[in-house]
Amino acid sequence: MNTTDNLTHNLTGDPTFFWRLIAVTVLIALTTGFILVVIRLLLEHRIKNRIIEKGLPEETAKAILGSGESALKTSLLKWFLVFAGIACGLFLVAALHPNQVTSLAIIACSIAGSFGICYLLKKRK
Known part of the structure; x- marks a missing residue:
């Protein structure tokens, strides 16, 4: 039995295969999203610290950071x-x-x- 036959058998013969595939895909997407949010927060924190160190006026800081x-x-x-x-x-x-x-x-x-x-x-x- 080759790989294509095995995949076809899993898609048609095993009802849990479909749901396991969806669960793994969702888990990967959520993990990736979480990692991206953490990276974004860290980068925003670094930008805020640099703005504070430079001593920019409050209006300029608000315009940059939003x-x-x-x-x-x-x-x-x-x-x-x-x-x-x-x-x-x-x-x-x-x-x-x-x-x-x-x-x-x-x-x-x-x-x-x-x-x-x-x-x-x-x-x-």
């Missing part, structure tokens, strides 16, 4: 929409019982729709 609050709200809205899209996609998959490739397409389109809505909301602001 408030950060609007970015946080935008990020929260984006993640809410992404998880809502995943939930809608999983609901459609559970309701329609399509084959596995179609299920992935439904979930991908739901997530893409979520990002599309987020983009339209950002563009409107």
Whole structure:
């Protein structure tokens, strides 16, 4: 049995393989996101320290750093929409019982729709 036959067998014969694949993918995405957030926070902290050391006026420091609050709200809205899209996609998959490739397409389109809505909301602001 070659690799292609093994993958096809796993996709069609083992119902837990699909969910394990999704779980691993989500775990990798969350870990990568966490690492990127930590790196961003460290770099922002270094920039703030350098601005303080240079003794720049408060107005200039605020212009460089920004408030950060609007970015946080935008990020929260984006993640809410992404998880809502995943939930809608999983609901459609559970309701329609399509084959596995179609299920992935439904979930991908739901997530893409979520990002599309987020983009339209950002563009409107």
